[in-house]
Amino acid sequence: MNISQSVIRFGAVAAIAATFAAGGAVVVSRADDAPPAGDPVNGKRLYLADGCFECHGRAGQGGRFNYQTPALAQIALPVDSFTAFLREAPNDMPSFSEQVLSDKDAADIHAFLSSLPGPRDAKDIPILNN
Numbered sequence: 001m002n003i004s005q006s007v008i009r010f011g012a013v014a015a016i017a018a019t020f021a022a023g024g025a026v027v028v029s030r031a032d033d034a035p036p037a038g039d040p041v042n043g044k045r046l047y048l049a050d051g052c053f054e055c056h057g058r059a060g061q062g063g064r065f066n067y068q069t070p071a072l073a074q075i076a077l078p079v080d081s082f083t084a085f086l087r088e089a090p091n092d093m094p095s096f097s098e099q100v101l102s103d104k105d106a107a108d109i110h111a112f113l114s115s116l117p118g119p120r121d122a123k124d125i126p127i128l129n130n
Contacts, residue, residue: 038111
């Protein structure tokens with residue numbers, strides 16, 4: 001488990017505890033409530049149409065905007081965490097409400113980013129080995 005997953009899980013546990021303390025009910029999702037499967041072809045279309053490439057690069061390689069923007073190829077975030085991140089994006093990144101970008105669209109973008117090859121190892125780049 002990485003730090004992001006730990007923070008998300010801790011946040012979920014804290015929210016459930018706060019709900020119980022306030023006397024509210026908790027809805028627990030079942031395993032079959034999995035996020036929608038993504039379509040990488042539509043994800044690429046959305047990634048380009050929504051302008052994600054302007055900061056994160058056409059191949060999800062990252063770049064520079066007002067600061068270093070993260071590489072997204074071979075994204076490590078689970079699709080539900082990715083969607084939550086899109087809903088309340090930090091810094092200069094725009095947030096995408098569900099009315100603007102559906103959960104299915106977010107899953108499609110996630111599938112596209114997961115399909116990208118990611119960075120190559122320096123030893124696999126011939127010019128760097130001369």
